[in-house]
Amino acid sequence: MTCISNASDRGHRKGRVYAAICLLLLAVFPLSCAPSHSDRVVIGSKNFTESLMLGELLSQLIEAHTALKVERRFYLAGSYICQQAILAGRIDIYPEYTGTALTAILKEKVEGDRAGVYQRVKNEYESRFHLTLGPPFGFNNTFAMEIRGDDARRLKLTNLSQAAAFTPQWHAGFGYEFMGRPDGYPGLAAAYGLHFAAPPRIMDLGLLAPALKNHQIDMAAGSATDGLIPAFDLFVLDDDRHYFPPYEAVAVIRQQTLQQHPELNQILSGLDGMISDQEMQKLNYALDGQHRDAKDVAHEFLRSKGLVQ
DSSP states (O other), rough: HHHHEEEEHHHHHHHHHHHHHHHHHHHSSSSSOOOOOSEEEEEEEOOOOHHHHHHHHHHHHHHHHHEEEEEEEEOOSHHHHHHHHHHHSSSSSSEEEEHIIIIIISSOOOOOOHHHHHHHHHHHHHIIIIIEOOOOOOOBOOOOEEHHHHHHHHHTOOOOOHHHGGGGGEEEEEEEHHHSTTTTTHHHHHHHHHOOOOOOOEEHHHHHHHHHTTOOSSSEEETOOOOOOHHEEEEBBBOOOOOOOOOOEEEEEEEEHHHTHHHHHHHGGGGGOOOOHHHHHHHHHHHHHHHHHHHHHHHHHHTTSSOOO
16 A cells, blocks of 8 residues: 555645645736737646647647637646636636536536536626636536446446445545535535545546556546546446536637637637547547647547648
8 A cells, every 4th residue: 555655645745736836826827917919819728638638629720710829828737727827818718617617716506407507607707707618619528436447347336326335445536626626525425425445545637547547546536538448447437416517618718819809709619519528538548548749639630520621
């Protein structure tokens, strides 16, 4: 168990570093709105594979169909930092998830179907922040409570309610944000009565699937479109009590940017419903499993959809 303890210690240190970075970046990103750029647009992303991939797709679409220069500011930590950056005008667009916006940013109750959550978030972002949402990209990247496929088959587990009987003997690993989010671990544990053999290990998101595969942990909070789920023979337990809200991927956009560059409306609509859950999983695997360059993968996908040459 030494490797697990070390992973936990590293996770806690990363949590403290993450908090320090947040404070530093708040100083860099003042809350006053900066003017939009006349000749360029700045695309941001969070610091994980899928957000990078979506940021690259958005960037290449805009580059292909406008004369605007695109500046990429990827790996901006989590939702809170991206939100502060876009409010400050340091970025113009970044990919987000409706469920995350609802709970982590708006601090609203976890409820509603996909269409209802999308409209609530869009309305609130426009009235509170002068931001708006592009159309949903098509996939729902909900939290995925993952276990090893061998364990699911051996114990005949299909959902979280069934798994709750076994978690007292298991070790869990979660990302830093998941441990404190309103739609994260505390609420999930209460909804399903989850208890683990030890407090969950706080780990970097990229380490969760390998740690699960290598028996360092027994349950992880990943994402439904993680490309390593099939590659590592992991199993996603069904959220049978419907704890998690929908997490449709969308572009968050400054309204001031759209006013200055109205052509972006039509360009961003090109991704409306264009990416299925399975396609997003394949895109993620191309980066995480095959270690391909995000620019090449994005271009191939956009070309396959007839969106670029």
